[in-house]
Amino acid sequence: MKNTFLAIDLGAGSGCAMLGELTDGILNLREIHRFDYAPVLADGNNYWNTELIFKEIKKTLSLVAENDQPVESIGITSPGADFSLMGDDGILSPALMHDSSKTDGSVDAFTALMSADKIYGQTGVQVLPANSLFQLFAMKQAGYEPLKKAKHLLFIPDIFNYLLTGVIQTEFSMAATSQVYNPVKRMWDHDVLRKAAIPVVIMPRIAEPGTVTGSISNQVSYATGMARIPVVAVASHDIASEVAAVPATGDNWAYIQAGSSCQMGFESRMPIITKKSQQLNFTNHGGAGHVFRVQQNIDGFIMLQQCSEDWESNKYTFEEMMTLAADAKPFVCVIDTAHPSFQQAEDMPAAIAAYCETTAQNIPQTHGEIIRSIAEGLTLKFRSVSGQIESLRGIKPSVLYLSGEPFYNEFLCQLTADCCGVQVIVSPDSTTAAGNILVQAQALGIVKNVSEIREITAKSFKQKKYEPGNTADWNAAFEQYLKSTV
Numbered sequence: 450m451k452n453t454f455l456a457i458d459l460g461a462g463s464g465c466a467m468l469g470e471l472t473d474g475i476l477n478l479r480e481i482h483r484f485d486y487a488p489v490l491a492d493g494n495n496y497w498n499t500e501l502i503f504k505e506i507k508k509t510l511s512l513v514a515e516n517d518q519p520v521e522s523i524g525i526t527s528p529g530a531d532f533s534l535m536g537d538d539g540i541l542s543p544a545l546m547h548d549s550s551k552t553d554g555s556v557d558a559f560t561a562l563m564s565a566d567k568i569y570g571q572t573g574v575q576v577l578p579a580n581s582l583f584q585l586f587a588m589k590q591a592g593y594e595p596l597k598k599a600k601h602l603l604f605i606p607d608i609f610n611y612l613l614t615g616v617i618q619t620e621f622s623m624a625a626t627s628q629v630y631n632p633v634k635r636m637w638d639h640d641v642l643r644k645a646a647i648p649v650v651i652m653p654r655i656a657e658p659g660t661v662t663g664s665i666s667n668q669v670s671y672a673t674g675m676a677r678i679p680v681v682a683v684a685s686h687d688i689a690s691e692v693a694a695v696p697a698t699g700d701n702w703a704y705i706q707a708g709s710s711c712q713m714g715f716e717s718r719m720p721i722i723t724k725k726s727q728q729l730n731f732t733n734h735g736g737a738g739h740v741f742r743v744q745q746n747i748d749g750f751i752m753l754q755q756c757s758e759d760w761e762s763n764k765y766t767f768e769e770m771m772t773l774a775a776d777a778k779p780f781v782c783v784i785d786t787a788h789p790s791f792q793q794a795e796d797m798p799a800a801i802a803a804y805c806e807t808t809a810q811n812i813p814q815t816h817g818e819i820i821r822s823i824a825e826g827l828t829l830k831f832r833s834v835s836g837q838i839e840s841l842r843g844i845k846p847s848v849l850y851l852s853g854e855p856f857y858n859e860f861l862c863q864l865t866a867d868c869c870g871v872q873v874i875v876s877p878d879s880t881t882a883a884g885n886i887l888v889q890a891q892a893l894g895i896v897k898n899v900s901e902i903r904e905i906t907a908k909s910f911k912q913k914k915y916e917p918g919n920t921a922d923w924n925a926a927f928e929q930y931l932k933s934t935v
Contacts (some may be wrong), residue, residue: 452895455513455520456885457506458687459605462486464502466509467879469886471895474907475885478879488546491754496543497531497605503612508675510665512926513672523613523665524683524885526690527605527815528796529626529734530581535617542595542835544605549578555587563644566727571638573722573733573741574628581627586912599651606685607653613680614663618654620650620682622689625735630655630735632720632741642811655868658737659891666767682836683888688712690884693899695850695876696907703838703846703863707853710751713834714744721841729837730934737888738899743841745834748853749786749827755797756819760887768858771822773854777817780922782810783929784826806932808933824861828868829930835869845871852876859913866915868923877910881897 450474458465466482484505492908506525513520519605533544556578560568567577574580581604586598603611604623611617624630624637629645629652631638637652656662657882664677685688688706695704704714712720720733720741734742757765763775794800796818813819831849839845851873856862856875866873879881883906890896 452893453518453520454886454889455523456507456683456879456882456889457523457525457609458690459502459525459609460687462488464505466506467882467886468513468520470734471886471890472903474908478882478884478886484508489543491543494551495546495548497533497546499533499541499544499608500640503609506613507669508676508761510516510669510673514676518721519819520675520678522661522681522889524681524685524889525606525609526618526683526881526885529604529686530579530582530584530933532602532604533608534595535603536595536598537600541603542599543609544608545584547579549895552578552583552587555583555590559583559876560706561613561646561719563641563712568628568641571631571641572628573632574845575727575730575732575746576628578710578770582629582641582645583741585629585647589646589897596647599648600876601653602651603653604685609660610680610682613669615666615678616663616680618656618662620656621658621687621739621904622684622686622735622737624655625733625741626686628929632730633722656682657684657739658689658735658758658823659888661892673701679893682891683885683892686734687744687802687881689734689736690888691852691876691881692716692742692884693888693902694880694884694906695852696903696910696912697848697850698903698907700844702850703850704719704852705716705856707750707851707855711747711749711827712742713744713747713831713838713845713854715838715842716740717842719745729841731837731841732862733781737884737891740899747787747827747838748831748858749755749830750825751889752786752791752823753820753825754798755794756816756823759797760816765816767855771824771858773815774821774824777815777821779821780825781813781818782808782822782927783829783926783933784822785930785934786823786826786830787934807853825868825926826863826930828861828865829927831865832869832927833930834935835871847871847872849895850876852880859915862913862915866917867919868927869911870917870923871921872917873915875913875915877906877912880906883910
């Protein structure tokens with residue numbers, strides 16, 4: 450029997466629609482529409498172009514209907530934190546794209562009212578300027594008119610679920626990123642909202658991942674030709690859907706999701722909110738099956754991007770950079786990619802040279818050596834966080850599941866396996882769409898649970914596996930790394 454689902458993933462500047470066909474426990478994915486949308490610039494701020502995005506979503510539905518493709522449901526994912534506000538008139542305010550530089554002041558102002566320790570203790574989320582809490586508090590301080598008149602708050606996937614169905618609600622994985630959700634009480638945190646002077650009543654009802662929000666409205670159905678299929682509240686935070694599709698078994702594994710920054714973590718049935726988890730910078734975000742993704746944000750690949758920009762005459766692709774690194778001399782130096790001197794450095798190669806000079810190390814000379822030093826530093830950070838995960842859980846991860854475009858490079862994956870001393874498995878492309886689609890299947894009773902979701906992805910997609918080697922050299926490098934980060 451074949452069941453077909455539609456997944457739409459929205460990023461900061463582009464979206465992708467995928468059809469997923471589930472046949473006898475095997476999932477096949479097919480891209481049907483990709484679209485771009487520049488942010489809307491107004492009053493010095495960037496806003497989500499919600500009007501254009503919804504137009505593209507409806508175009509996707511029309512494409513599906515024109516091809517007479519029998520789709521059973523639709524699910525939408527996006528990054529977290531950003532939102533729109535709706536007043537009594539039913540009009541949605543522009544959805545601001547978070548800009549940490551503009552909410553730094555609100556962090557200081559709010560932590561004067563409620564300590565960072567208490568905020569973390571009640572929400573399980575690290576205090577970061579981009580979080581929804583500080584966006585809301587900045588709006589409150591600025592006397593933002595839509596907030597004064599707000600009746601409802603809708604996160605990015607909620608906006609389009611509402612436009613499709615007329616139903617206002619959010620979903621657990623999106624709520625948990627906001628820093629106004631209490632993961633122990635499983636509700637919005639009234640204390641945090643009260644301190645921010647934000648009315649609790651504007652916060653939407655929270656649904657579990659894998660529940661039906663509603664059906665496509667008559668109006669949308671008429672405009673697109675799409676039948677009134679269900680719209681599912683999937684694990685709507687994009688990384689939550691991605692982790693849901695990790696083809697893992699058992700509990701003793703961790704994941705790394707890569708981009709300009711990386712998220713490294715593990716799943717836990719209960720939130721881990723301790724002084725130790727706070728000191729180690731772990732945050733608790735939600736996932737499919739009401740698990741918690743206990744994870745740490747890691748800077749890293751942004752350093753490679755900055756080097757490429759500084760070497761503007763070369764214009765290396767990522768693959769070209771990794772080829773240069775693979776041919777370069779290993780362990781010329783050991784760098785801490787999280788060192789403050791690398792944050793927003795105006796000249797990244799020069800910043801690396803200065804760091805090596807300060808720490809009495811050899812300075813990498815060639816582009817390949819510089820790139821390799823960053824790649825090695827990043828994998829050493831992965832090993833360090835793996836040790837921190839062991840200290841929180843009491844057991845070392847035996848497998849690392851990697852996802853994201855940088856990990857399609859074999860050199861980087863082998864480097865990670867060698868450094869961390871564990872098997873590395875690269876998850877398939879389009880894992881966000883796979884997780885989205887299979888959580889839809891769960892909502893419709895076709896798939897039982899997350900364990901079955903992972904069985905399906907394991908059978909449906911090839912995984913590339915890397916075994917660790919060269920452990921002695923990496924052990925020595927890690928000892929040096931630990932000294933440099935004290």
